Amino acid sequence: MNVDRSSQLYERAKSLVAGGISSQIRVNEPAPVPLFFDRAEGSRMWDADGNEYIDYIQGMGPNLFGHAPEFINRQVEEDMRKGYVYAAQFERELEVAELALGMIPMPDARVRFASSGTEIDQLVIRLMRGYTGRPKYLKFEGHYHGWMDSVNYSIHPPLDAAGDAASPNVVSESQGMDPGTADGVVVCEWNDVEALERAFEQHPNEIAGVIMEPILANTNCIMPKPGYMEAVKKICAENGALLCFDEVITGFRVAAGGAQEYLGVIPDLATYAKSMAGGFPVAMLAGRSEIMEILGNGTVYHGGSFNSNVMTMAAAYASLKHIADAGPAFYTELNGRGLHLMDGLRQAAVESESNLHVQGVGSVFSISFTTKPEIVNWRDHARNCDDALYARFARAMMERGVRLSSNGRIHMSSAHTDEDVQQTVEAARQALPTL
Numbered sequence: 001m002n003v004d005r006s007s008q009l010y011e012r013a014k015s016l017v018a019g020g021i022s023s024q025i026r027v028n029e030p031a032p033v034p035l036f037f038d039r040a041e042g043s044r045m046w047d048a049d050g051n052e053y054i055d056y057i058q059g060m061g062p063n064l065f066g067h068a069p070e071f072i073n074r075q076v077e078e079d080m081r082k083g084y085v086y087a088a089q090f091e092r093e094l095e096v097a098e099l100a101l102g103m104i105p106m107p108d109a110r111v112r113f114a115s116s117g118t119e120i121d122q123l124v125i126r127l128m129r130g131y132t133g134r135p136k137y138l139k140f141e142g143h144y145h146g147w148m149d150s151v152n153y154s155i156h157p158p159l160d161a162a163g164d165a166a167s168p169n170v171v172s173e174s175q176g177m178d179p180g181t182a183d184g185v186v187v188c189e190w191n192d193v194e195a196l197e198r199a200f201e202q203h204p205n206e207i208a209g210v211i212m213e214p215i216l217a218n219t220n221c222i223m224p225k226p227g228y229m230e231a232v233k234k235i236c237a238e239n240g241a242l243l244c245f246d247e248v249i250t251g252f253r254v255a256a257g258g259a260q261e262y263l264g265v266i267p268d269l270a271t272y273a274k275s276m277a278g279g280f281p282v283a284m285l286a287g288r289s290e291i292m293e294i295l296g297n298g299t300v301y302h303g304g305s306f307n308s309n310v311m312t313m314a315a316a317y318a319s320l321k322h323i324a325d326a327g328p329a330f331y332t333e334l335n336g337r338g339l340h341l342m343d344g345l346r347q348a349a350v351e352s353e354s355n356l357h358v359q360g361v362g363s364v365f366s367i368s369f370t371t372k373p374e375i376v377n378w379r380d381h382a383r384n385c386d387d388a389l390y391a392r393f394a395r396a397m398m399e400r401g402v403r404l405s406s407n408g409r410i411h412m413s414s415a416h417t418d419e420d421v422q423q424t425v426e427a428a429r430q431a432l433p434t435l
């Protein structure tokens with residue numbers, strides 16, 4: 001694979017941009033160097049050396065309709081002729097809220113907009129504390145809620161630092177974080193009802209709320225065990241704590257109503273970003289109106305110059321309208337094509353006697369290498385998945401024109417075709433025996 005031009009640009013980038021990249025995960029692109037891209041359209045991308053890829057990173061999830069769909073381009077162009085940032089209300093914002101609330105099953109909800117998943121997760125944690133008057137929130141190992149100090153704990157902690165599973169350590173993921181923030185976090189193992197009950201017993205009346213990825217997209221795309229979500233909801237209610245689903249990945253991706261609809265469990269609060277605006281930087285918090293009241297009256301403060309700007313609201317409107325107009329067929333096709341790809345990869349693995357493993361739902365799923373039939377939480381992944389082998393697979397796929405993410409997560413878009421799926425499975429058939 002020729003990456004001469006990307007290599008030259010990367011050398012130039014290193015003297016201009018810290019590490020040559022603007023987000024840490026990009027350094028791990030499964031290519032000889034972090035690639036530079038010239039163009040992207042639909043399911044495809046072209047790098048600076050002219051190599052073409054079927055792209056399954058899709059912006060790490062936002063590009064639900066593939067790259068640069070015309071219906072979003074048109075709406076954004078039209079709306080932006082009327083200005084960019086008003087720092088005021090406008091009707092489009094209400095149309096987006098109406099469309100979103102029409103899809104999310106949560107009854108009697110209100111929303112607030114922001115620009116990124118990280119930001120909106122900060123807001124929800126502040127709101128949970130503000131509403132309950134309690135000092136801590138609970139997160140689970142393997143779950144990602146952005147890179148801020150308050151949440152950058154125990155995402156993928158090394159097992160030798162993670163401590164006893166019965167009472168996990170709060171493991172920082174970066175140097176330089178405010179050490180005080182660790183006191184506000186309780187870490188728990190996911191997919192284990194007793195672990196959550198124990199955490200509440202260990203911290204009586206201290207936990208304001210529980211935040212989780214309802215489908216654990218940031219670790220192996222793990223599904224909750226049957227009954228787990230219902231149990232979590234009950235335990236939270238019994239202990240006076242709020243429940244928040246971080247739907248930054250699952251929202252508007254796994255179903256119009258996100259994981260809430262897919263799993264049939266409705267939390268008190270939910271955060272959205274990525275897929276909501278088809279690739280534009282928007283985020284949204286939705287919550288029961290009585291909780292959102294203290295946000296509405298300023299008791300819990302939230303600001304942001306770029307919240308609900310013309311560009312992102314135009315993109316969110318076009319995206320949600322597209323989904324609403326398409327009806328349930330949109331998700332049947334999106335998830336269906338993903339399931340088809342999962343099956344094809346499983347078949348390719350059987351043919352080459354590989355332990356390639358896929359799990360998740362069609363529109364978002366994960367590839368890993370393990371002999372276990374199912375991975376159930378972060379520690380299970382850390383113990384049983386061969387990440388180095390996955391990295392070699394991703395490189396071999398890239399050499400065959402398929403761009404996979406460094407963390408194994410596959411994002412399907414409505415622009416992916418049956419032909420893309422066939423080509424990807426064929427690439428896997430060729431790649432697996434070379435590993």
Ligand SMILES: Cc1ncc(COP(=O)(O)O)c(C=O)c1O
Nearest residue numbers: 116117118144145146246248249
């Ligand atoms: C579940 C989840 N929450 C929050 C975030 C943070 O979102 P952003 O990258 O927009 O800040 C991410 C990003 O990948 C995510 O996957």
